Amino acid sequence: MASQKDQPGPTDNNDHLIKSADSQHPANLIPELCRKFWTLGWVTGTGGGASIRNDDLVYLAPSGVQKELMKPEDIYVLALSQQVDPKQRIYLRSPPSFKPSQCTPLFIAAFTKRNAGCCIHTHSQWAVLVTLLLETVQSDLFEINNIEQIKGFGKGFQKQGNLGYHDTLKIPVIENTPHEEDLTESLEEAMNKYPDTYAVLVRRHGIYVWGETVHKAKTQAESLDYLFQLAVEMRKLGLPWLSDFSFALL
Amino acid sequence: MASQKDQPGPTDNNDHLIKSADSQHPANLIPELCRKFWTLGWVTGTGGGASIRNDDLVYLAPSGVQKELMKPEDIYVLALSQQVDPKQRIYLRSPPSFKPSQCTPLFIAAFTKRNAGCCIHTHSQWAVLVTLLLETVQSDLFEINNIEQIKGFGKGFQKQGNLGYHDTLKIPVIENTPHEEDLTESLEEAMNKYPDTYAVLVRRHGIYVWGETVHKAKTQAESLDYLFQLAVEMRKLGLPWLSDFSFALL
Amino acid sequence: MASQKDQPGPTDNNDHLIKSADSQHPANLIPELCRKFWTLGWVTGTGGGASIRNDDLVYLAPSGVQKELMKPEDIYVLALSQQVDPKQRIYLRSPPSFKPSQCTPLFIAAFTKRNAGCCIHTHSQWAVLVTLLLETVQSDLFEINNIEQIKGFGKGFQKQGNLGYHDTLKIPVIENTPHEEDLTESLEEAMNKYPDTYAVLVRRHGIYVWGETVHKAKTQAESLDYLFQLAVEMRKLGLPWLSDFSFALL
Amino acid sequence: MASQKDQPGPTDNNDHLIKSADSQHPANLIPELCRKFWTLGWVTGTGGGASIRNDDLVYLAPSGVQKELMKPEDIYVLALSQQVDPKQRIYLRSPPSFKPSQCTPLFIAAFTKRNAGCCIHTHSQWAVLVTLLLETVQSDLFEINNIEQIKGFGKGFQKQGNLGYHDTLKIPVIENTPHEEDLTESLEEAMNKYPDTYAVLVRRHGIYVWGETVHKAKTQAESLDYLFQLAVEMRKLGLPWLSDFSFALL
Structure with a gap:
């Protein structure tokens, strides 16, 4: 044995x-x-x-x-x-x-198309709220920059190193479908359109996050959820998600 | 022994x-x-x-x-x-x-009228806040649709399968009474009016949720609480609970 | 030994x-x-x-x-x-x-003046926020009614039974002092003015809660914190803390 | 061994x-x-x-x-x-x-310039939100007073005792840099400008908190996070961070 x-x-x-x-x-x-x-x-x-x-x-x-x-x-x-x-x-x-x-084909897409070692799917309310806020402006892309936690993400598929503080993190949003397996095609399209993303948001549903290892998938999922929660709180306080601070502020 | x-x-x-x-x-x-x-x-x-x-x-x-x-x-x-x-x-x-x-007759109603195997009663603040928000428009029905978590609910009493993503989840609200046992009649009325519901909200009080098994009662209680919290946050952000997205948005 | x-x-x-x-x-x-x-x-x-x-x-x-x-x-x-x-x-x-x-004389006040068996002091943010909201209308009394959780409180000192759903829970607020021991006098005054209260809020500071037993002090502290959090969320959503619902609403 | x-x-x-x-x-x-x-x-x-x-x-x-x-x-x-x-x-x-x-030189600054025994760095969202709110008024100083939890802080470097209830807690904010090590200089400048502070906020990033012992660094980090969360909730409710209550209010 x-x-x-x-x-x-x-x-x-x-x-x-x-x-x-x-x-x-x-x-x-x-x-x-x-x-x-x-x-x-x-x-x-x-x-x-x-x-x-x-x-x-x-x-x-x-x-x-x-x-x-x-x-x-x-x-x-x-x-x-x-x-x-x-x-x-x-x-x-x-x-x-x-x-x-029903998530199986979506996990497989991350493994075969991105050589991921782990893929995580959550229904996090912060992720769902971000997709709802983006829906009001008919957007299918979450963007945030100039937040330290952005450095928790890799630069992208087959690239070395992580995003920088001033880089804009972009996470595509796909529309939800009645049957989860039917998300596979649009998930793969989003992967093709944003080849360096490690995650795809699903409108009114949640998120798929992956990484080369369990460690990377899990910490990227945590960093993303942190950013989504922050983004929702920023919205409540009237603070924009994007800004231009490549120079010293004060 | x-x-x-x-x-x-x-x-x-x-x-x-x-x-x-x-x-x-x-x-x-x-x-x-x-x-x-x-x-x-x-x-x-x-x-x-x-x-x-x-x-x-x-x-x-x-x-x-x-x-x-x-x-x-x-x-x-x-x-x-x-x-x-x-x-x-x-x-x-x-x-x-x-x-x-004092909850005993309400639990028994779920067992005898709906053949439930488990019934859960919570004072969740999200449930209470939802009933308060509905009270401002004199509504006794919580409705939400086009959120993935809705799929966590069965279609109803003696029916097979679960709600779909586009289905509208409807949870009736009954008015609270000074003595909890006195809720029994209106709870049973709500069960009769909404025979497929697995839960009844109690205004300014909380919720009763049941299911055929402990597993189903507990996961339906979790999914409902998720939806109530989401609904409260949506309200803070000016997002409606009902929408019409049976077609692709973008 | x-x-x-x-x-x-x-x-x-x-x-x-x-x-x-x-x-x-x-x-x-x-x-x-x-x-x-x-x-x-x-x-x-x-x-x-x-x-x-x-x-x-x-x-x-x-x-x-x-x-x-x-x-x-x-x-x-x-x-x-x-x-x-x-x-x-x-x-x-x-x-x-x-x-x-420095809390010692305040705990002793609960023991000697109210025959309490346990007294709990918290810096709960919900308690502090409630005192701040009351300060804006120069109020030294928190009042809420028609919420089921109110039934978690005893009717008062040397009285039998608990508050009812339609009763108004009243918690006095005293002003904070630089030295915690100096709160004793105003705490005792609040006890005299509201002889049936099991708690006194301290503005911009927190709360003292007591009960005849550890069980009662602890569950009353929990119920109060629940109500303070609910009250803060109600304020964010524009919902009043007091209402008149001694009749059926719908 | x-x-x-x-x-x-x-x-x-x-x-x-x-x-x-x-x-x-x-x-x-x-x-x-x-x-x-x-x-x-x-x-x-x-x-x-x-x-x-x-x-x-x-x-x-x-x-x-x-x-x-x-x-x-x-x-x-x-x-x-x-x-x-x-x-x-x-x-x-x-x-x-x-x-x-990359935090190492910042920790070392706390040890060598302030004789700290422990230094903690967090990405707390409450800290980040406070720096974002201050940014909208181009401020590089967080100030709050008349909150009991302020007494959780020491008076300052080589001073005995803690802040009082009416003292204003001041935490400087430095601007974030792409590389964390590059924060060292501005962290040390903030230490020089505010020699009694036990913490420095980093805009859009988080906070560094220290103390003479592990106990003090950890409890000061907790008290600060409490105050930042409170400050964010106060802002949502329209309550100011600074007030003048050195006299009895009511």
Whole structure:
């Protein structure tokens, strides 16, 4: 058994794929992340989710689970290379009593198109409020600059280093659809239009954030939520999201 | 003793009804839920409560208890089939030092009229604020649509599936009464008028939410609270709760 | 030693007064309460405090301690009957490295004038904001009615039962002084003017809340903070704190 | 080994400098503080940091770490007396997989110019919002008075006692720079201009707070954040930050 660890096995529902004593194993990390996200209000009422990719294997939180109670046994596993037809998705390992998440094709898009190692989906109210505020001016792009926390984001796909303080962080917004899987096309379009973004907002719904590693996806998701909350508070106080301060103010 | 587990016993205050090593036993689940609800600000200062039905047995949090400190020994148990006259309620098991909750007939209404398996009562400030905002326009119905979190609700009593993104979630509001038990009639009227609702708001008081299972009652309560908080923030930002976006916006 | 438990001892700094395996012993309860209050934002940065009276013995959190880190060893103990001259307060037991709290005479006022068993002092921002809003209309009385949570308060000193839903909760406000001990006189005046109140707001400072038991003081403090937060949010939304709804609205 | 404890050792990366069974050892305290700060929203997404000085040794959180997951092994150690040229900083002990924090010279400024024992850097949104509100009136000084929590601050460098209730707390604001290290000069200028301040706000970025001890730095950081949050809420409610109440109001 020990020698098969982390290798897809032919029988027994491949439970070895989600059993590990290593706290950094994806099947242990996803429940830990989801507990944290529940506390942050990101995955209220079974909303939202998270997925980690380890080489060719993708680990996924199931649909409809109470995120703060999730266990490694609840995790789905699939092999990225075998997902030829998204309509005929084959799972190497399925939990006995859940359904796959409708977020799956969106997570896969982050893994295949952006080589992400982790993708997080939240229903954060700050993200939703930002999309609602942008809707009033028919905008599909969130922009903010001259806030230190912007430095928490990478410059973009296959680029080195992080954004600078004076750079403008741009997060595209796509329109929501009745079925979450149907977001995939417009998510991929947004990725093409903004190749350096690490996140896509979904109007009246939430956000997808990814990163090369769990660390980067999670800290970028935190930094974004910080900026969305700040942006909503700025709006309440009549403060603009964009400014020009490349010179000393006082 | 072990063979009598979960069977009403004739003697000894039936303490076996609330003693179980199973974390999913109602007498263990109610305290765990209440601890969580206290952290969410739903059951501040002994307000609110929760009840679980297991076939004919109903488990109830007592009145006046600090919800984050509740223990299985604090739980009341009654048999649903024996509640002929609500004024002469008979408890199979009573805790030594508490009083029954005035919420009891309202929980029972959810169990008998809607076949619920769990009913949650909160004093959430977001729920109260929504009822206050509706009061200013003399409305007794909360309505919101085109928000993803709406999909967290079932379509209704004896119906399959969940609400869709474009569906309008409608939660009736009843007026508060000096004595909580006196809410029962208007709660039942609201259930009759809105047979598919899983919740009833109580003006200037809070909300009752139920579901077929503990899982559904709890996640629907979370999703509702999310929507109420969002609605209050939307109001602060001048954003309407209802919109017409069955077509692509941009 | 065991037989001396909870009896003032003549020697050894009376450490037996604050050592007990009973989780309900005041020296264990005060740190537990203070940890909870820190999480609620009531005792930020060493502000606020708590005291429990057990017959003639008074247990007090010290001055300047980080409340979420407090330990039983940090507790002061004094005998109420021996506090003839407040300027010459004698402690039966003092922690080695702290100073007595300036709140002490205010806690004692609640114990001697109202026979309280516990008194809690918080710097809650909601309490402070309410006093600031009242200041703009030169008011020294917070009033709110027709909110269910009001039922969380007792009718008053030596009275049975709790306030009703339609009763108006009245909490007097006293002006702050540079030295906390100097609040004692005006606190006692407020107690005389409003003999049934269980709390006194201190302008631009916070609140003192008491109750016959730890349970009542703590749940009344929670209910008050709930109402203050609600009142601030109501103000932001243009909703009045007082209304006349002794009849059915709709 | 035991005899070398807390003494810089010549070999083995000096891991003995960060290994201690004492919970009050800086290498244990910094992770504990950072966990707390993460929960408070002060160090979201690897932002912010903390440093403790013990005589000549300075312990530092690394750059880019998830603060709630930090471990003693992640800590940098340097000797204050050996930091002749800030561009050639020499660490007695470095963690294997992190980079030094850009905050280091700012922490060192607090240690060398103010003899601080601990310095905390947060990205608190309340601090950022206060700097944004001040920016609209081109102000580089936050001022508030007549709030009890002001008494949580020391009177100033090499002075005894704390501020009084009627004293005006003044916190200077410096402009942010693209590279955090470049803040050092203006931070030191602010220290010179306001020699008694224990904190410097950084526009659109956050705050640096220090104190003679860990206890004082941490409680002053808490009290400041309390005041910034209060100030933002006061602004939403139209309440001024400064007032003149050295006489009884009512």
